Amino acid sequence: MVATANYDAVIIGGGHNGLVCGAYLAKAGKKVLVLERRDILGGASATEEIWPGYKVNTAAHMLSLMQPKIVLDLELQKFGYEAVPVPPGVHLVEGVGPVVLWKEQERLCAEFARFSKRDAEAYPKFQAHLARMAPIFRRLLWQVPIDPSDMSPRNLLRLAGLGWRNRDALPVFHDLMDLVSMSVHDYVARWFDSEEVRIIVGYYPAGAAGQSTSIHTPGTAYLLLRNHMRDGSNPAGGTGLSRGGMGTIPTAIAASGARFGLETRTGAEVEEVIVENGRAVGVRMVGGEVIRARAVISNASSQHLFADLVPKSAAPEDFRRAVTGIHGTVTNFKIHLAVEKPIPFAGLKEAGYGDRYPVQVTLAPSLSYVEKAYADMRSGRISERPYMTVQTPTLADRTLAPEGKHIISIYGGHFPAGAGSDQTAAAREQLFERVMDTIALHAPDFDRHWLHRQIMLPSDYEEIFRLPGGSPHHGDLTFDQLFFRRPVRGYADYTTPVQGLFLCGASAHPGGGVTGVPGFNAARVVQRSL
Structure with missing residues (x-):
């Protein structure tokens, strides 16, 4: 075995969350190495020249949720990050043809009035209703989940703090519960009469959220908040396409982190997480190279991590069963x-x-x-x-x-699938x-x-990107796999049963999508441990 220099942290997986985590740790003065199995950074947010001259977003394709705080903190615009605005989309509706989804609400409501005057009047109220609850969900993105079953005095104080910080949720508690428990079909049916408006409003949660769901699947309504989960009124810019492809996001993050000493390696496949006396102390690469670190952080899915990389004896059997039971096969x-x-x-x-x-x-x-x-x-x-x-x-x-x-x-x-x-x-x-x-x-x-x-196909995403079941979220974003219970109960705080081993990818809160939040939150937790 050949050992390299020691690091404060080594990160498995060069997707955008792994790079965000690494960039923040490097910015805090830590010595960090990101290891990417493939020959290109980005994971599922990569852009690949699969044919000469064509840059294709093979997986993620929209810049809609990348959080402005991360863009501004890491100064990504200096390194090629740029949002390209796109013109209004079009929805093809049965018996009608194209309906233009104008960005101006008044014009969009005029389109809806073709189907129902009442729906046209309801739409601004519907958006205002979502906008009223969105700040609560946006705030929860940045909070490290707490285990509510931990009755220790320290944890009870943290729970009390969580409740106090989110006390403004109490007046809308029942509305929040409706969003996280109801199907998108039932939720939009409360607001709109016409089938045309219902399919236009409800399409994303029912079909475009990277999950295998029906429009009647409980727990899909909260995905209606998607357009409210990013504040575009700041210097970070708005949403749309990423200039040059989605891959410019991870390359910008890597370049930003490099200013602070962040190291990245591609074509670097991890074979095993090295665990000594119950603690992760580094990784062994395919080929035998050993890289030691005070913290090992996985941007890879928790399923892949504990099935293939962590020795079986290092984690309790009940934890392994819980990880194996994460559902999320996509179609x-x-x-x-x-x-x-x-x-x-x-x-x-x-x-x-x-x-x-x-x-x-x-x-x-x-x-x-x-x-x-x-x-x-x-x-x-x-x-x-x-x-x-x-x-x-x-x-x-x-x-x-x-x-x-x-x-x-x-x-x-x-x-x-x-x-x-x-x-x-x-x-x-x-x-x-x-x-x-x-x-x-x-x-x-x-x-x-x-x-x-x-x-x-989903099998291709599993093979190429190691996404379990082909899921970009590493597991469905359903009520039983959110916040306190992501990826599994008792370990929603980016830690694992193995000391010194952390999660920073879509397996952890708040899940998939190109947001950068799991990486940011994980960096906070890891930094406190170093």
Whole structure:
């Protein structure tokens, strides 16, 4: 074995959360090394040149939740971080065609009035209702969860402090409980009468949140808060696309951290976490190299960490069983195409979009359509008519493809996943043809011509990114796997049963999405331990 220099902290996984954690620790004066198994930093927020000249966001594709505090603290804009605003999206609605999702609320309400005057009047009240509760959820993002079953005096004081800091939640307690327990279908049905408005408002929690859920799945309503979880009224900029691809976010974080001595290595696969006398003291690399550290921090999923990297004897059996029991197999797919021109969806000009192509089109015509796609999957079949979000990022960022060419990224559902599901080339081809057929129904002039393609299934995300079940969240963001119970009860504070071993990725609170918050919170906890 060859031992390298000692570090204060070694981080397994160079995704954005691992880099955020490392950058903050380095900024605090700690000697930190980030190890990334793949040859590129970023994890699921990487941008890859999978065809010459085409920069593709193979997994995460929207800059919508990256927290301004982290952007400003780490001065990421100095290192290439830039949000590219996108024009209004379009939702294709059954029997109507394109509905433009204008960013101006008055114009959007005018669209909704076509379906229901009452819904148009209710929409501003609905958004105000969410905005009233959003600050409570935003504040909880930054709080290290406390174990409510710990009756020690110290923990009781911390619980009291948590309650006091969040006392403004009491007047809206029942509304908060509705959000975290109700299905998105039932929640939006309280506010809106028309099916058209319900599917437009409820689409993201039902189909686009990186989980395998029905629109009737309990605990999906709180995902309606997504557009309220980031304050865009600050120098960090707004939301949209990341200029140059999502991969510019992790590279900016790494560059920022490098000012303070943060080291990163790619093509560096960890074989084992070294545990001595119940404490993590470093890692052993594939090839035998040993790197010792006072703290070992995992951006990899807790499932991968404890199944493959931590010696079986180092963690209690009941903890291992709890980690194994985390649920989160997804059934979403992504298809990336290199094309010569965007998809010419019908009716855009008549809908008021003019001669432009929209960057993002949602193809989820009705509630029953989305539910049928889910039911097909539950019966073990590829959705006959998949719902999908069709994004053409090159319309807003020409740096992503060669001159005169475009990238189309299609995110949709569902493709059956898990044990026994058909993952053959023939099944992939069937999925592709169904996606193309479905698009053609809404774009009769679509020539279906493509130059390159990539079909990504949940099994691919598990194999390439080590995402358990293909889940970008490392486990569903459901009520039983949130806050006090993420990843498992008793260990929601970024620690593990192994002393000196911490979590900093999507397995920990508040979960997946490109926010940087798990990395930030973990850095606070680790710093206190060093």
